[in-house]
Amino acid sequence: MSQDLRWRPPAPAEARDPYLDWSLATGWAGQPPSRLPLWVPLLAPRGAAWDAVLDRHRAEGHAFASPWNPPDTGWGVLWVRAEHVAAAARDLPGSEMSQPQAFQSPPDAPLRLPARARKAPAVVVAAIDRGGAVLNDAFAHRARPKETRLLGFWDQAERPTQDAWLRPSAGYGRELDGPTIDALRERARHDPQGELGVYRDLGLRELLLAHALGQPDHATHVLDTLAGLSRRPPLAPSAKPSDDDAAAGAPLVLVSVPPSRMGQSTGTATVAQVLDGLHYVLALADAHAPEAPIVVNISLGLLAGPHDGSSALERAIDDLMQRRPRLLVALAAGNNGGDRLIDPGKGTNAGGRLAPGAEATLTWRLQPGDPTDSFLELWAHALGKTAPDLRLRVIAPLPSEEVAMNRQCDLLAGEALAARLHSQGLDGDRTLRAQLSLAPVAGPRGCLPAGGWVLGLRNAGPEPLDVDARVQGDLPRWTEPEPVQSVLAGAVGLELGAAGSMNGLATGALPMVVGAARVSDGRDTLYTSQPKPRGPARQRHRIDARATADEGAFAPGLVASGVTSGSWVRMGGTSVAAPVAARHWANRLAKGQLPEAPDQWLLFLQPPKLAE
Incomplete structure (x- = not known):
């Protein structure tokens, strides 16, 4: 905490997965020090761009497609060497980084498929x-x-x-x-x-x-x-x-x-x-x-x-x-x-509608002793025909300048990246995705104050915006029974819990989604x-x-x-x-x-x- 903490002026933001962006900007500092990734898996859309990335990197052994990818699907899994993943992600719009792990290149073991059933099963x-x-x-x-x-x-x-x-x-x-x-x-x-x-x-x-x-x-x-x-x-x-x-x-x-x-x-x-x-x-x-x-x-x-x-x-x-x-x-x-039933100040989401010119604040609480990076996502959807013009700034504990769409602002601790407020347009700028990424409070990289981080939001556009904020899950919980999960502790102009509590993987169009009931x-x-x-x-x-x-x-x-x-x-x-x-x-x-x-x-x- 003795390092000099200072915000840089806003600058253009990279149009890519913010989690990949944070990993690259911090030099993969969120990975275990003894196991820095050699390979990074990407979930990416297939098509001409996919083929071009594979053609460019496969010959040198820098990228491999999963052998389980079916030939007729629109999405696939691609493994890319860490030093080339930034270029691959840039050439594959819509791709997302997945958790890196040990990978044997090239994947050359045979596909082991079972024999065809003598009597066809019903399911x-x-x-x-x-x-x-x-x-x-x-x-x-x-x-x-x-x-x-x-x-x-x-x-x-x-x-x-x-x-x-x-x-x-x-x-x-x-x-x-x-x-x-x-x-x-x-x-x-x-x-x-x-x-x-x-x-x-x-x-x-x-x-x-x-x-x-x-x-x-x-x-x-x-x-x-x-x-x-x-x-x-x-x-x-x-x-x-x-x-x-x-x-x-x-x-x-x-x-x-x-x-x-x-x-x-x-x-x-x-x-x-x-x-x-x-x-x-x-x-x-x-x-x-x-x-x-x-x-x-x-x-x-x-x-x-x-x-x-x-x-x-x-x-x-x-x-x-x-x-x-x-x-x-x-x-x-x-x-x-029920994440707010026990403690109303421990929410994982907030949401609401911001009228033109309206402002809101979110209080995001970091836990003392948290040795993990923390992430707060914001999603803004235009309700009219114009692009969402949501301006963001950190109000406390370390005030930043305001950040507009496709811009970012970095907080430095000495020469190390301690925080990034990143905003980008998606779907032809019909949707705004922003993310405040923070380095740990404690541990070898610990440099930020615990407690409430207050984020200011302002609708600078001519039409209402539908805004959601969500905290990313903090796993593994290193210091159990001490909590490390960051939480939304307060909101003004938005409502805690109003973004819905659904599983983030369960909002697609075709899968069947199941809630829980009691037998009694x-x-x-x-x-x-x-x-x-x-x-x-x-x-x-x-x-x-x-x-x-x-x-x-x-x-x-x-x-x-x-x-x-x-x-x-x-x-x-x-x-x-x-x-x-x-x-x-x-x-x-x-x-x-x-x-x-x-x-x-x-x-x-x-x-x-x-x-x-």
């Missing part, structure tokens, strides 16, 4: 999640209990650590195919520690920890809820049916996306890895059952983002569902509906996220279905499998509601027929009956 079911106790009997065939129903498991987080793991086809993570899982299950039957001994040998430490603490493994609970065998005798309150159904006989695919890396605080999410996982699911399902419908559950989420379906991952999923009428994606609505009375849980109550039609979120996730108001969660076969644990949240609904839909699809068009899933599935 294929998959989950993209975190974790996965793949040896669990819940994922076996009822009639052939020594055989798994899993066609493949892709753990994207770690490199192979033991001979049983297969080299990853995409250049990162590690894989298991069905025959390998069967061999490991047989090995577990002879291991003194059973499945836990095999998980130990495989290096799946998170599974061992969850089991030791009696806690759920997220992906295991979700996949069992989605398509696990029924338990005999059944347990109440169970997240799955008491008798086997079509989903209990379906082939399965599981993808475990990486958690936020310890020490990584760039604000980036694993959006490219999620899309790569979805492409992996499609490849395995198409090889095994080319005519079967595919139901994919994604119980993952984000706090920030545009929340209007325009994020790169949401557009990519919409594009994929439009091109693949057999594909149904179910998404959890999110669990932030069928009412919404207090935490289930709620749509934005106001704004233009393109920003009005929806929840397509409500499904049970808690036994009651004072009995949270539903029962599904723990880490080891035969064990059980409770878990709640919309992460449970989504697979409850998705299982219902998988059983419906197993009876035959599809909607007439990809935008008619809601009418076809009639989800309002789920909560009855």
Whole structure:
């Protein structure tokens, strides 16, 4: 805190993903010091620009497309060397940086696809999640209990650590195919520690920890809820049916996306890895059952983002569902509906309408001892025919000059970048995206004061503006039980909570979005996220279905499998509601027929009956 802190005058802003912009401007300082990225994944639109970037960089080994990218899709995953990612992002408008991780270039392992099924299954079911106790009997065939129903498991987080793991086809993570899982299950039957001994040998430490603490493994609970065998005798309150159904006989695919890396605080999410996982699911399902419908559950989420379906991952999923009428994606609505019930001064979003000439302020509170970078996003949409002219400035604790669209203002701590207020126009300047990015309060890079940072907003244009502000989630929570998550503590001229609390991945046009209800009375849980109550039609979120996730108001969660076969644990949240609904839909699809068009899933599935 002894460094000289000073704002530079506003200057032109780079038109690119602000999280990539911050990473480049800080020299990747938000990455763990011992693991600076060599490769950066981009989620990017495909077309002539994509082809040109690949042609320019592939020959020198500077960029590689994921081998799981289908040939007929509008979006794909591209890995670019860190020193070339700025140029690649500039040439790929609309691309977004994903969380960097270890990558083997070139990705030269073969694509491992299952054999075509002798008897075509009625439906294929998959989950993209975190974790996965793949040896669990819940994922076996009822009639052939020594055989798994899993066609493949892709753990994207770690490199192979033991001979049983297969080299990853995409250049990162590690894989298991069905025959390998069967061999490991047989090995577990002879291991003194059973499945836990095999998980130990495989290096799946998170599974061992969850089991030791009696806690759920997220992906295991979700996949069992989605398509696990029924338990005999059944347990109440169970997240799955008491008798086997079509989903209990379906082939399965599981993808475990990486958690936020310890020490990584760039604000980036694993959006490219999620899309790569979805492409992996499609490849395995198409090889095994080319005519079967595919139901994919994604119980993952984000706090920030545009929340209007325009994020790169949401557009990519919409594009994929439009091109693949057999594909149904179910998404959890999110669990932030009650984030201000406990403390009204701990919000994650704010919103409102600014009349011409109107001003507003937001108080954004940084936590003492926070060693992570912090990010506050602002989105302004024009309600008339002119571009949004929203002017921004930091009022306290360190006042800045006002910043207009396509400009930025930097705060320096000595020679190091401590903050950037960045604003840019999108959609032909019909939408303004701004972001205040801050360096840590504490730790080796700590240089900023904790407490309230006050941001001023002014509508300098002739027409009203619809404005949303959202805090990016701060993970991992390094200093638990001490909080590190920054929060919106106050608003004047805008309203805390008025931007809606929906999952930032769940505002696309085609996926089915599921909120959480209670078994006891069928009412919404207090935490289930709620749509934005106001704004233009393109920003009005929806929840397509409500499904049970808690036994009651004072009995949270539903029962599904723990880490080891035969064990059980409770878990709640919309992460449970989504697979409850998705299982219902998988059983419906197993009876035959599809909607007439990809935008008619809601009418076809009639989800309002789920909560009855």
